[in-house]
Amino acid sequence: MIGKGFYQTLASPWLWGILVLAACLPLALNSYHLHLLTLxxxxxxxxxxxNIVGGMAGQVSLAHSLFIGIGAMLSTALLVKFGINMWAGLVISAAIAGALGAMIAWIDFRFQLGHLSFVLITLAFAEMGAIIVEGWEFLGGASGLLLPRDTGDFWAFQFGGGRGAFWVMLGLAAAVVLVNVAILNAPLGYYLRTIRDNEKAAQAIGVNVLRHKITAMTISAVLTSIVGTCYxxxxxxxxxxLLATPTIxxxxxxxxxxxxLxxxxxxxxxxxxxxxxxxxLRGQLGGAVPGLHYFIYGVVVIVVILVTPRGLLPLAERAWRGLRRRGPEPRPASAS
Structure with a gap:
């Protein structure tokens, strides 16, 4: 059962206003800026x-490049090698990614891995996935695979160029964010946060840790694979x-x-x-001084983390509440 907070978010005029405004952006942007926003x-x-796994459940997984790679490389290989429609490839890839995610969650529970051990295990899965992709000719090997030209045939999983891709990614991003809202307002979200804060206490009060960990990892893996296929x-x-390396x-x-988080x-x-x-930064400074854009980017990230360790969203929420409390100044009473 999903709490009323989800439906309040879904009915928010702010949410729909932002989405409508964003959907109109491709009509006003050039191809470069449209690419930036799509990315x-x-x-x-x-x-x-x-975030479903790392933020809500507190499991810092580095295996998600594996799920991205499955969604991207496998669906492409099925299309190029066997002519299987990419919609079907999306479903097949998502099912395999979900099964692998469930297996990783089961391993974590079965061997009672600590946080660092879980990070290393998931990193090992990601590295193995990268090695398999780069060495398996069916998936294109190190050379990769080229998809057929995009002619705009939606039933062939083609978006029709930059604008179509933007609208697809906008809808997909909004859907994944709303899944986060739904989970946070459902019992699953409360259980995941309980597990994150104190797993042993959660077990002691009767929370089924294995089931909820598997559920979170499976949902996260399936969504990640779907995004990988669209990407x-x-x-x-x-x-x-790009698509199967742990760097992503x-x-x-x-x-x-x-x-x-x-x-x-x-x-x-x-x-x-x-x-x-x-x-x-890369476009403006990448050719001037080698590595300068990476340095500036790193400094910005460090400053943000030091100033607001809980992230930018709480800071933005406090600023918004302050603006709303301040509001317009009352008008002076008339002298009549």
Missing amino acids: ALVYVALASAW VRYLTFADPY TIEIVLFATVGG GRAFGPALGALLLVPLGEV
Whole structure:
């Protein structure tokens, strides 16, 4: 059962106003800025999917590059090698990713892994996945796979260019964020936060830790795989060094942490701010002094984390509440 907070969010005029405004942006932006926002939306969806496990359940998983790789590389290989429609490839990839996510959660529970051990185990899974993708010719190997040209045929899982890809990613990002809202307002969200805060106490009061960990990891893996499939269709090229490397998971964790872990809109805020910032810095400073854009980006991230350790979302909420309390100044009474 989902609490009323989800329905209040769903009925919020602010939410729909922002979505409508965002949906109109492709009509006013050039291709470069449209690409920046599309890329940001990809990471909004990825960071929000990871937040279900890393933020709500407190399990810092580095295996999500494996799920992205399954969604991107496997669905592409099924299309290119066997002609299987990419919609079917999306479903097959998501099912495999969900099964692997459940298995990883079971291993964590079965062997009672500590936080550091869980991080290392998931990193090992991610590294193994990267090695398999780069060495398996069926998935394109180190050379990757090129998708057929995008002609705009929606039933063939084609988006019709930059604008279509933006609208698809906007809908997908909004859906993943709303899944976060739904979980936080459902019993599953309360159980996950109890497990995160004190797993032994959760077990003592009768919380089924294994079931909820598996549920969280499965949902997160399935959503991540779906985003990976949509992302590779947008890129039109399945690059194993981009889509199956643990580096992409580290970026996701960074965005979620800076935005606000465990909050429905925190990872989205982090991705919307940091992805364009990183791309703009690289474009403006990448050719001037080698590595300067990385240095500035790192300084910005460090300052944000030091100033607001809980993320930018609580800071933004406090600022918003302050503005609302201040409001317009009352008018002086008339002298009549």
